[in-house]
Amino acid sequence: MGERGEQTRRSFLAAAAALPLSALIHGCRGAPSSDAEGALDLPEVSAPPPPVPGAARHAGARLVYYAESVGIGAAIDRVLARRFALDTGAVVDVVLRPRDATETYAGYQRLFQARSADVDILSLDVVWPGIFAPHLLDLGEALGGLAATHLEAAIRNDTVEGRLVAMPYFTDFGMLYHRTDLLQKYGFVAAPATWDELESMARRIQEGERARSRSFAGFVWQGKAYEGLTCNALEWIHSHGGGTILEGREPTVENPRAARALARFHRFVGTISPIGVTGYEEEDARNVFQGGNAAFMRNWPYAYAAGNMKGSSIEGRFDVAPLPREPGHESSATLGGWTLGVSRYSRFPDAAIDFVGYLCSPEVQRFRALVGGYIPTIPAVQRDPDVARVLPFLERVRGSTLIARPSSQAGARYNEVSIAFYQGVSKALYGTDPEEALSQIARRIRRSLR
Structure with missing residues (x-):
């Protein structure tokens, strides 16, 4: 991959990792038409895509795939769609969804x-x-x-x-970023484990x-x-042994370990973290860290490529590690990313399921x-080995326990559950007693899930 291609890949990573976190369920706009696709300057993918494993024949099927719309992702999806058509006979129209996940969500609501x-x-x-x-169809x-x-x-x-x-x-x-040069300067031999x-x-x-x-910040x-x-x-809560947000449909946040986690981060605000951290999103934290003004940062993998871009003030001077934990508990990392589903209203469900199976196959995951630079x-x-070379940080964070947000338990009420949770946590960061904040969170979640 040349310098221009590498810059495109890094730009894509920065945008793609931010998308899952913009999924606030508001806004209203229908799905874009494929007529708008020509306006996008898609990079070229010259590598040959893998064949469809055990390809089934779907001649006559015509599928519409509402796909990635940012950078190299769109180009990759088009190459894979052409290969699927070649091997199976099913034509796949790749329609690029809005770059804003909120707009994508609104489009899906209208479709369903x-x-x-369509x-x-x-x-x-x-x-x-x-x-x-x-x-959505059951793919099991x-x-x-x-x-x-x-x-x-x-x-x-x-x-x-x-x-x-x-x-x-x-x-x-989630990963812990740390300045390797500063750890060495101050006599530390490894990233913090707790x-x-x-x-x-x-x-x-x-x-x-x-x-x-x-203005230098510790974290x-x-x-x-x-x-x-x-x-x-x-x-924070899971790594303190405080569980997750829901067990089934019942909130689990009212416990001393969860309160200890919130109290710790309230203490961080204004001490090792800036007062303004209570207004930080991903890019705010990255800009501080990449500008050389923080020792540690919690962020997603996209910041790894961004931090090592040519001209970055911390290029070659940082690394990643699992997020810290309380002794006796697990390093915990919240799961992000994107998945693929098949509409139950599809006219060609068998071909659509086979296309999802192809896109999620090990051959395609390696190719992507x-x-x-997508994380398999x-x-x-x-x-x-080749993937590890392209994504070197994967080995260093392998000890983390991945935890999913409780979207499957909360179903259509997930947005209400998440809002209740983060608003209550925010109150604790500003000084509300952690136990009271967690009690308020639990009450609001119970009301939402009735």
């Missing part, structure tokens, strides 16, 4: 409300399968064997009331670096009251990792 057969295969944010499950019988090779957490996320309603396409997860270690190391580095920059993260705070706080959801593909 009309029981429209779209066969849909790209879905990981928190959408539970919401749209009634309108046809793709259950393939599903067993994917990350367990991803398949669990895509399974709603025993039905496999989507298949993982690519993944994201939250206490992070607090101690961040405080020491911050005190030393404040002589250079008064930056996503503290704004939005979906990103749900992802962050889920990691090498050509586009099949562990065996993640360990492929």
Whole structure:
């Protein structure tokens, strides 16, 4: 891949990783028509796509795939659609969804409300399968064997009331970024494994670096009251042994370990983290860290490529590790990414399911990792030597436990559950007693799920 192609890949990673976190369920616009596709400057994919494993014949089928719309992803999907048509006889029209996930969601709502057969295969944010499950086919019988090779957490996320309603396409997860040059400068030999270690190391580095920059921060993260705070706080609580947000339909947040996690991060605000961190999204944290003004950062994998871009002030001076944990508990990383589902109103369900099986196959996952930098959801593909070379951080965060947001449990009420959770966490960050904040969260969730 040349320099221009590499820049395209990095730009794609930055945009793609942000999309799952913009999925606030508001706004209203229908799906775009394919007429708009010609206006997009899609990069060229010169690598040959893999063949369709055990291709079934679907001559006469014509599918509409509502696909990735950013950078190299759109080009890859078109190449794969052409290969599928060549091997199976099924024509696949790749229609690019809006870049804004909110608009995509609104388009899906309109399609499903009309029981429209206009779209066969849909790209879905990981928190959408539970919401749209009634309108998606069960893929378990046809793709259950393939599903067993994917990350367990991803398949669990895509399974709603025993039905496999989507298949993982690519993944994201939280990671701890750390400045390797500053760890060495202050005598630390490794990234922090526990939250206490992070607090101690961040405080020491911050005190030393404040002589250079008064705005230097020990640790930056996503503290704004939005979906990103749900992802962050889920990691805090789970890594403290406080469980997840829901068990079935019952909130699990009212416990001392969850309260301890929130109290810790309230203490971070204004000490090792800036006062303004309670307004940070992903790019706010990345800009501080990539500008050389933070020792540690919690963020998604996209920031790895962005930080190592030519001209970055921290190029070659940082690395990643699993997020810290409390002693005796697990390092926890919230699952992000996108999945693929088949509309139950499709005129060609068998061909559509086969196309999803092709896109989610190990051969295609490897192809997309090498050509586009997408993180595979099949562990065996993640360990492929060529994939490991392109995505070197995967090995270093392998010890993290992936945790899914409770979209499959909450179903259509997930947005209400998430809002109740992140608004309550935000109150705790601003000083509300953690136990009271968690009690308020639990009451609001129970009301939402009645």
